[in-house]
Amino acid sequence: MGNDSIKIRTPATVSNVSCGFDCLGYAISEPADIVTVTKTDNQDIDISLSGIGADKIPTTTKKNTAGKAVLSFLDFFGEKKGFKIHIEKGIHPGSGIGSSAASAVGAAFGVNKLLGSPLSLEELLVHCINGEIVSSGTAHGDNVAPALLGGFILIRINGSPDIIKLPVPKNLISIIVLPEYQINTQDARNILPKNVSLKSAIKQSGNISGFIAGLYESNFELMSRSMVDLFAEPFRRGLIPGYDSIHQAAMESGAIGCGISGSGPSIFALSYSKERAEIIGKEIVKGFQKVGLNSKLFISSIHTHPPEILD
Amino acid sequence: MGNDSIKIRTPATVSNVSCGFDCLGYAISEPADIVTVTKTDNQDIDISLSGIGADKIPTTTKKNTAGKAVLSFLDFFGEKKGFKIHIEKGIHPGSGIGSSAASAVGAAFGVNKLLGSPLSLEELLVHCINGEIVSSGTAHGDNVAPALLGGFILIRINGSPDIIKLPVPKNLISIIVLPEYQINTQDARNILPKNVSLKSAIKQSGNISGFIAGLYESNFELMSRSMVDLFAEPFRRGLIPGYDSIHQAAMESGAIGCGISGSGPSIFALSYSKERAEIIGKEIVKGFQKVGLNSKLFISSIHTHPPEILD
Numbered sequence: 001m002g003n004d005s006i007k008i009r010t011p012a013t014v015s016n017v018s019c020g021f022d023c024l025g026y027a028i029s030e031p032a033d034i035v036t037v038t039k040t041d042n043q044d045i046d047i048s049l050s051g052i053g054a055d056k057i058p059t060t061t062k063k064n065t066a067g068k069a070v071l072s073f074l075d076f077f078g079e080k081k082g083f084k085i086h087i088e089k090g091i092h093p094g095s096g097i098g099s100s101a102a103s104a105v106g107a108a109f110g111v112n113k114l115l116g117s118p119l120s121l122e123e124l125l126v127h128c129i130n131g132e133i134v135s136s137g138t139a140h141g142d143n144v145a146p147a148l149l150g151g152f153i154l155i156r157i158n159g160s161p162d163i164i165k166l167p168v169p170k171n172l173i174s175i176i177v178l179p180e181y182q183i184n185t186q187d188a189r190n191i192l193p194k195n196v197s198l199k200s201a202i203k204q205s206g207n208i209s210g211f212i213a214g215l216y217e218s219n220f221e222l223m224s225r226s227m228v229d230l231f232a233e234p235f236r237r238g239l240i241p242g243y244d245s246i247h248q249a250a251m252e253s254g255a256i257g258c259g260i261s262g263s264g265p266s267i268f269a270l271s272y273s274k275e276r277a278e279i280i281g282k283e284i285v286k287g288f289q290k291v292g293l294n295s296k297l298f299i300s301s302i303h304t305h306p307p308e309i310l311d
Numbered sequence: 312m313g314n315d316s317i318k319i320r321t322p323a324t325v326s327n328v329s330c331g332f333d334c335l336g337y338a339i340s341e342p343a344d345i346v347t348v349t350k351t352d353n354q355d356i357d358i359s360l361s362g363i364g365a366d367k368i369p370t371t372t373k374k375n376t377a378g379k380a381v382l383s384f385l386d387f388f389g390e391k392k393g394f395k396i397h398i399e400k401g402i403h404p405g406s407g408i409g410s411s412a413a414s415a416v417g418a419a420f421g422v423n424k425l426l427g428s429p430l431s432l433e434e435l436l437v438h439c440i441n442g443e444i445v446s447s448g449t450a451h452g453d454n455v456a457p458a459l460l461g462g463f464i465l466i467r468i469n470g471s472p473d474i475i476k477l478p479v480p481k482n483l484i485s486i487i488v489l490p491e492y493q494i495n496t497q498d499a500r501n502i503l504p505k506n507v508s509l510k511s512a513i514k515q516s517g518n519i520s521g522f523i524a525g526l527y528e529s530n531f532e533l534m535s536r537s538m539v540d541l542f543a544e545p546f547r548r549g550l551i552p553g554y555d556s557i558h559q560a561a562m563e564s565g566a567i568g569c570g571i572s573g574s575g576p577s578i579f580a581l582s583y584s585k586e587r588a589e590i591i592g593k594e595i596v597k598g599f600q601k602v603g604l605n606s607k608l609f610i611s612s613i614h615t616h617p618p619e620i621l622d
Contacts, residue, residue: 020520021516154517154521155517156520156536157513157514158514158536158539162521162536164520164521164524164533195507196508196509197507198504201512201515202334202468202542205512205515205516206334206465206468208519209334209465210475213475213477213523216527222473231509231512231513
């Protein structure tokens with residue numbers, strides 16, 4: 001595409017992963033946004049959109065997650081440069097699988113590449129987070145970091161974000177089912193309690209720890225026992241029609257774990273094989289049908305790399 | 312010692328390890344209890360004690376942590392057998408380094424061995440926990456499990472305890488400083504809040520996760536950043552004279568991390584070398600001197616094996 005333009009494919013992501021509320025996420029191969037970044041001669045950051053749900057996303061630079069990420073990046077360098085950014089949405093906005101994170105990452109990653117990669121991926125992260133805040137109000141990096149780095153990512157927010165790339169067990173398959181149903185991200189956050197019991201907090205600590213040890217050991221049984229959420233799921237499960245029976249059906253059909261992806265309405269599950277994933281996926285789709293909802297199924301491996309540069 | 316008697320050395324342990332309140336612990340080589348178990352012809356569990364603080368420990372079987380562990384074990388089999396159990400205390404009672412856990416583990420481990428090892432170490436754990444409850448009121452297994460299995464242990468309590476043995480980075484050295492000062496374990500527990508903010512709970516999740524990833528990666532810097540406790544230390548630090556400046560001195564002299572061992576009053580620290588550990592240990596001892604307290608220093612490698620059978 002020449003030196004003045006670049007096309008980036010950035011993956012959808014699952015945050016929380018049941019036991020890792022606000023500190024764990026992983027990237028999947030499907031679906032993805034495709035972000036085209038082109039240098040211009042003016043100093044504007046010009047945003048345009050096409051694809052799924054494009055009409056719901058603001059194009060004003062400061063209100064657009066990709067625009068804000070690029071502004072944050074350029075402000076950091078004190079540079080005044082112009083870019084046209086076109087986002088082809090493959091990820092449904094408001095689906096709970098990191099739609100805005102993917103756009104922010106694609107744009108910041110593309111601009112960084114066009115400028116000769118002055119920032120490392122880790123350094124880019126904060127600008128992607130600054131972008132994501134625009135659309136979600138808060139940003140924890142648990143979508144942005146896996147979209148940017150690939151794989152399973154642990155984020156510790158302690159002052160500046162501390163990003164730890166975790167191993168991905170062989171054969172691990174992700175299932176996403178997105179129902180035709182809207183959840184307001186802000187509502188999903190407001191429903192959470194300000195405090196939790198110390199007992200629950202200790203259990204959740206044990207769960208995320210067990211899950212991470214499970215990733216290192218490729219121990220699917222340990223991962224499975226650990227995929228229990230005491231922080232968000234007990235409160236958010238009521239926001240998704242049919243959630244309890246869908247969760248049960250997924251587990252009974254052999255899922256390693258199953259939960260709400262991000263703040264929903266997508267439901268994710270993990271499986272140890274593609275064949276098993278197909279069975280689990282169909283059960284979840286069936287579960288949504290029972291409550292009168294159509295849904296879309298994505299079965300995919302874990303995307304373990306940074307965003308792809310397309311020709 | 313013949314087939315009717317066995318002598319077991321069980322190590323002291325550090326629980327909590329800053330970021331792993333009630334779910335993380337490790338075993339150290341020094342100090343240790345030595346428990347001698349001898350079969351008898353009657354059906355009594357007879358407890359006797361010698362060594363450090365022996366006069367403070369009850370010898371009534373049901374009130375003694377080792378006696379209760381053995382009773383729990385024998386009840387499980389419905390067996391009526393008699394044993395003499397002599398505990399030579401090398402670990403100060405009430406020191407915060409798993410004194411009662413070591414005695415419970417030594418006795419249960421010894422009885423199991425004398426009976427031909429009907430239980431695996433993992434199966435023995437619950438009986439050791441039942442023993443430890445007698446002395447501490449609650450038992451989380453975070454002392455008992457590392458005393459029994461060695462190394463760093465993650466415990467998830469979710470119904471039955473789920474024990475995960477974690478890797479031990481090479482060259483990791485433990486520092487323990489036990490001041491001549493009493494803390495009541497029950498007081499140390501009562502001072503804790505019933506609830507924590509969701510934000511703190513998320514941070515603590517990230518911290519223990521980072522620490523565990525650090526153990527797997529032998530990444531001392533990540534371990535160091537992660538060794539922050541938001542659950543117990545903010546409340547318990549006031550119980551230990553000079554704690555804040557001791558903690559600061561330990562960190563400034565190069566500790567990977569430093570915190571309260573169990574519910575105190577012992578302070579533990581981790582170091583990347585024995586030489587550095589000596590410096591850190593002396594700083595902590597000096598810190599206690601400044602507040603008028605004598606203390607005892609133990610520098611030791613991580614004990615990575617089950618209890619030792621002595622000749």
